[in-house]
Amino acid sequence: MTQAAPTTIPMLVFRAGELQLGIVAAAVVRVSTISELDPEATDCAHVATLLKLPSGDAQADRRMMVITCAGRTARLIVEGPIRLTRIGAPDLLPLGRGLRLPALVGFAQQHDQLVLLLHIALLAQLAEHHEAVKNLPRLAELHQ
Amino acid sequence: MSDSSQENAHLAALQEAVSQAARAQAAGDVLRPATDSYLAVRAGPRWLALPATAIREVVLKGSLTRIPLSPPHVLGVAVIRGRVVPVISLEGTLGVADLSELVPTLPRLVVVETAAAEIAVVVDEVRGITELPLTSLVDESTGGARPEWVAAELTWNKRLLCVVDVQRLVQATMEDELRS
Numbered sequence: 001m002t003q004a005a006p007t008t009i010p011m012l013v014f015r016a017g018e019l020q021l022g023i024v025a026a027a028v029v030r031v032s033t034i035s036e037l038d039p040e041a042t043d044c045a046h047v048a049t050l051l052k053l054p055s056g057d058a059q060a061d062r063r064m065m066v067i068t069c070a071g072r073t074a075r076l077i078v079e080g081p082i083r084l085t086r087i088g089a090p091d092l093l094p095l096g097r098g099l100r101l102p103a104l105v106g107f108a109q110q111h112d113q114l115v116l117l118l119h120i121a122l123l124a125q126l127a128e129h130h131e132a133v134k135n136l137p138r139l140a141e142l143h144q
Numbered sequence: 145m146s147d148s149s150q151e152n153a154h155l156a157a158l159q160e161a162v163s164q165a166a167r168a169q170a171a172g173d174v175l176r177p178a179t180d181s182y183l184a185v186r187a188g189p190r191w192l193a194l195p196a197t198a199i200r201e202v203v204l205k206g207s208l209t210r211i212p213l214s215p216p217h218v219l220g221v222a223v224i225r226g227r228v229v230p231v232i233s234l235e236g237t238l239g240v241a242d243l244s245e246l247v248p249t250l251p252r253l254v255v256v257e258t259a260a261a262e263i264a265v266v267v268d269e270v271r272g273i274t275e276l277p278l279t280s281l282v283d284e285s286t287g288g289a290r291p292e293w294v295a296a297e298l299t300w301n302k303r304l305l306c307v308v309d310v311q312r313l314v315q316a317t318m319e320d321e322l323r324s
Contacts, residue, residue, distance in 0.1 A: 019210060051212030096229035098261020098318060099221075103212035107221070107228050114209050114223065 008086035011108075013115055014065070014078040016048040017056045021078070022087065022108065022115045023123070029066040029073065031082060045130040046077040050123065051103055055079070067127070069120045074127035085110065087117070184271040184305070185254060187234045191305045196273055198310040200255040200262060217317070222264055224255060231264045232317055237291060258314045265313075274300070276307075292316060 010025035034041040041064055048055035061080035066073065091108040095101075103122050108115045182193035183202075201224075208220035208231055217236030221228045231253060253264040276298075290297070293313035294306045 052214075053210055053212055093223060093226065093228050096224075096227045096262045097257065098263075098314070099228060099230055100318065101211060107223075109223070116209070116211065118212075 008088035011085055011087050011117070012082055013085055014063075014080060014082045015056065015060075016046070016051070016079060017054045019053060020113055020115045021047065022085075022117045023067065024120055025084060027067050027069050027120045029068050031063050031065050034062055034064045034077070041077065043131055043134055044075045044077050045127055047123070050076065050126040050130060067120065067124055069124040072124040072128055074124040074131070076123070076127045087115070179275040179277050181273050182276050182307070183254065184274045184300070185252075185267040186269040186271070187265070187267045190234070191300065191303050192234065193274070193276065193300070193305050193307045194254060194256060194265070195308070195310055198256045198258065200257050202270055203253050203255065205251050205253050205266065219266065222253060224253070224264065229255060229262055229264045230317070231266060233266050237293075237316065256310050256314070258311050261314050261318055263314055263317055276300070
């Protein structure tokens, strides 16, 4: 018996400042609340920093998201509220000719709002790189 | 050359052109210099001429959505007739303006297209279609540095008008997107 292709894909939609960003739900391992004192959170990059986007204010509802893709696991800070939604072909917007989007796989429109669908492999790579750079001084200390 | 002698030279040239036209008309040969249509727009302090054949439409600037890892001259994307189109600031490509100041006040998007891509250019003012005689597209620039997408600079209505090479503009924009 053949299985029909899914008509919609579950996505987690979160915020970075004014923007709504979407990520394939299957790539998300864990989402947790964070506090300023959380040592794990201090090493994590904000998704807005990774993608060179404006982030929300300090009062924003921040969470830590752990994502995995192609054997890479990375942590990043996102802004809530986070919602689970399903995105299907009718939600996707056609791209203008020649539009190149290095960090996106496309755009969806839901409830009159544009959702930027993130390229999960690139995001994981950026987050991993950020964390590695941040940990370099600690590694240097260990070698001394 | 002094101002008055320059004016006299211009007047003499104009007089010659008028009498030449009159002679041609009298001979039944109406002078119709070859022209090209351009859309005259203002972006910041600059006046620009965009080839009319490359223009898809002019729309009011609605809300823009920023996109990740884009160079500073890409202000974001706009949804125009259901399609996602990148929005470009010409001032930004020149690196002369504080874009955070410019963005909220700019009211029009001129959508231009080539075989390779389409982009929306932010402008402050649209003056309408103007016919520029091909002979007038002689570069009057004084030799200063200018972006590669400016094909020529000429005087139009006592202003400096930059004639835009849309192919090069799109190419430069796309190259920058790739580099980012």
